[in-house]
Every structure is written in structure tokens, then in C-alpha cells.
Amino acid sequence: MQQTKLQGVSIGLSGNELKLGDKAPEVSLVAADLSEVKVGGGTGKAQVIIAVPSLDTDVCATETRKFNERAASIKNTEVFVVSMDLPFAAGRFCSTEGIKNLRTLSDFRDKEFARAYGVLVADGALAGLTCRAVFVVDTAGKIAYKQITDDIVDEPDYDAALNAAAFASGSVATQS
Incomplete structure (x- = not known):
């Protein structure tokens, strides 16, 4: 069983x-307008799929704002933040925070994403939520980058994830 930590x-x-x-x-998630959105699989675009426990925490909100600002410059890339938050709460968060360069999606219905990507917290205070993780999926639908943070309270490595997304999207021709 994979592990992470919560405050050590x-x-x-x-x-x-x-x-x-x-x-x-490829899994289905729920957008703020209650529409179904698929993530994963080969879409011809790179995907940055960010799992967070809840947008209603300081670290998750900061992380979402940073990815919103920084990922917008990567061409041919879609960015998704996935949590167990209700779609209405995620929509309200995006409106309040001015989040426009990524989509917040909810896995609240059946935890399909959390199970398929191995990020479902199995025990402890946050059982049933997602841990903090970043996946980059290349244009062909393969995992090009993965980070599950050592501790859920830690922010991810933004530079590594965004560099991987630039390579996966074809925005950068070769990796040195």
C-alpha cells in the first residue's frame, strides 16, 4: 500500500x-455546473491533474492559485484540480479567487479518480479524501510525471510538474 503523511x-x-x-x-468527474468531464486517457493535449484534499484549506487554495497563474502559459495543456469538494463549493472558490486557467472537478460521487490514480486516503483524519498529488499525462495518454507529496500539508514541486507538462505537451522539443 502506498503511503504519505499527514503532519508527520x-x-x-x-x-x-x-x-x-x-x-x-480515463475517469469521469463532476464540474461546477454538474456536467461530466473526463480526465486521463489520450486527448492529444497534455493534462496536469492535481489532486488536493479540499479547496477549503490554505495549502490547497495556494496551490490552486499558483497552478492557475503558472500553467496558463503552457500551450496544448489542460489543467484540472480534483478534490472531494462538492461542485458548488469548487465553483464558488473559483469565482471568489478569479480562477480561470484551470478547471476544478469533484470526485464526490464514487471516488473513481481517487481509486484509479491511487490517491484515496485510506485511514486517519482525512480518510475518504484525496492526498496531495500531481500527475502529468502526455498527449498519448501516458503518465509522464507523478508526485505524491511526502506530507499532505506540503505544497508540490511546481517547477518539476510544469516542466514535465511543457515536455509532455510538445511545447519543449527535447529534454536535456
Whole structure:
């Protein structure tokens, strides 16, 4: 079982453990307007899929704002923030924060994303939520980058994720 930490205490994660090069599972999530949005799979665009426990926490809000600002410059890339928050709350967060360069999606219905990507917190205070993770899916639908933060309270490595997204999208021709 994969693990992460919550304020230094180990917690288990359940679901499939994805590795670099694996096919990114295609799953359906719920947008703020209650429409269904698919993430994963090969779409011809790179995808940055960011899992957060809840947009209603300082670290998650900061992370979403930073990805909103920084990922907008990467061509041929879609950016999604996935949480268990209700779609209405996610929509309100985006309106309040001026989030326009990414989509917030909810996995509240059946936790399909959390299980498929192996980021469902299995025990501890946050059981049933997603841990903090970033996946970059290349244009062909393969996992090109993965980070599950060492501790859920830590922000991810933005530079590594965004560099991986630039390569995965074809915005950067070769990696040195």
C-alpha cells in the first residue's frame, strides 16, 4: 500500500498505484455546473491533474492559485484540480479567487479518480479524501510525471510538474 503523511503521521493510500509510462486511466468527474468531464486517457493535449484534499484549506487554495497563474502559459495543456469538494463549493472558490486557467472537478460521487490514480486516503483524519498529488499525462495518454507529496500539508514541486507538462505537451522539443 502506498503511503504519505499527514503532519508527520503515516497514512495509507488505497487504489491503483500508477507508475511513469502507465496508461492514465480515463475517469469521469463532476464540474461546477454538474456536467461530466473526463480526465486521463489520450486527448492529444497534455493534462496536469492535481489532486488536493479540499479547496477549503490554505495549502490547497495556494496551490490552486499558483497552478492557475503558472500553467496558463503552457500551450496544448489542460489543467484540472480534483478534490472531494462538492461542485458548488469548487465553483464558488473559483469565482471568489478569479480562477480561470484551470478547471476544478469533484470526485464526490464514487471516488473513481481517487481509486484509479491511487490517491484515496485510506485511514486517519482525512480518510475518504484525496492526498496531495500531481500527475502529468502526455498527449498519448501516458503518465509522464507523478508526485505524491511526502506530507499532505506540503505544497508540490511546481517547477518539476510544469516542466514535465511543457515536455509532455510538445511545447519543449527535447529534454536535456
